[in-house]
Amino acid sequence: MSATVESRVVDAGDDAYVDDAWALKESIRQDEGVLRQRRGFFRDAYRRSTVYLFLESGPVDTERLVGFAAVRRDGYILFLAVADGYRGEGFGERLIARVADDHSSITCHARTTNESAIGFYRHLGFEVNRRIDNYYEDGGDAYYLKLGTGGGITERLQKLLS
Template identity: 65%
Template sequence: MSVNIDSRVVAPGSDEYVDEAWRLKERINSQEGVLKQRHDFFTDAYRRSTVHCYLQEDDLVGFAAVRRDGYILFLAVSTEFRGQGIGKRLVARVADDNESITCHARTSNENALEFYEHLGFEIKRRINGYYEDGGDAYYLKLGSDSGLADRISEFVRR
């Protein structure tokens, strides 16, 4: 990863970077048709989460908003910065604080599904009509029984 990318953690209750995260999410939505949350839902969930951020200069290039139980509400990396290990590092930061990590991914979001599968997440179940627009989701889990910390550490070292 480039040396000019900084990491920050936003504590629950803070609005820091919420507008930047919304703009990044919306840019990805317009490019890929994923991350379709409404503004009020997104900002409320963001404020209730611990948010791990990566920034280049003052530009947000990736973030993961995570609940206390290790559930990833949002994970987004700018398309220009994909393939540089930012997503892996975001998941690694979540793994530092949690025994297991879970999330939902749209069944049609091939990029996300490939990414999570590469890290060792397993599909636990399909949920039809999960999203507000009627889209289906997979519930994914990566837990301590799969050597989570060791696996993520191995990916980050690569």
């Protein structure tokens, strides 16, 4: 049976899919040791964000969260996650491209030890602006990454996706 993956946007203040997003983030944390946050912090940040989603339709009106990006109104990505079975399929890139449609500049933090995330962001054209020691609650260091300062981000990302 073939499933369809569709894009959806949840506006700030709406907690639709927050539990699914938490479950996806937690599965990644357990497998990879990244994306560590307290549940209350995650839930509050999710509710304050615009959330870009990819959902897979399944049998009998079921949906599975494939990936999501929770983004503040200034273009800062609070959370970005793609389910393991969907990585390498372009969903992360398409989430970033969708965010770029709405923002002239995109920023985020990534753990300095999270080489796959840093490689992903660099592949899309993000640059490390600075290193922040002891950024995370557990004392982990972060890079502050930035993409773009004006128009053209979407076009650059579209070229990567074609």
